[in-house]
Amino acid sequence: MFASKGAQVLRAFSALNGRTAIQNSVRNSGHACNYRCAGPPAHPKVIMAAEFVGGFAWWWVLWHLWTEPGHITGEFEFPDASKWTNQELGIPEE
Template identity: 55%
Template structure:
C-alpha cells in the first residue's frame, strides 16, 4: 500500500516539475524577526530602562516582604507542643477495654 502511494506521489511530482511549477518555501508571517547565525541587534535604551525599573520593583517587593514577613517563607518557629502532655483522645487512641 505504501509503495503504491509513493509511486503516485512521485508521478505527480514529476509532472509538476515538467510543467515548470517550482516549489517554494512559504513565508512565515509570525510577526517576529528571525536571526539565524547573526547577531541580535541591541535593544532600545527605553526598553532597557523599563526592564531595569520593573526588575528593581520586583526585587524590592521580594526583599521587603522577606524583611517584614519572614514567616511566609521560613515558617513559624514557635514552641513545639510537648507530645507527652497530649491525651489519648487528642491522639485518636481508642479506650482500652
C-alpha cells in the same frame, strides 16, 4: 516512514501537474534573522525599563518578606506534638 511516503506522493502529484509541489517562499517578516548568533543590541531605554521593573519586583518581594513574614512561615505557632495525648492522636487505650 510517513514522511518519505508523503514526499513520494508529492512528487507524483507534481509530475501530474507539470510544476513543482514544493516551493520556497520569501519570508517578509520585517526583522533580521538571528540564527546561531546574537541578536541586535537592545535600545538603552528598554534596558533601563527592564532594570527598573526587575528592581521594583525584588524590592516588592523582599519588603513583604520583611514586613509580613507570616505569608511564608505561617501566622500561628506550630503545635508541639510531644504534648499531645493518646486520645488526641487517636491511639486506643489498652
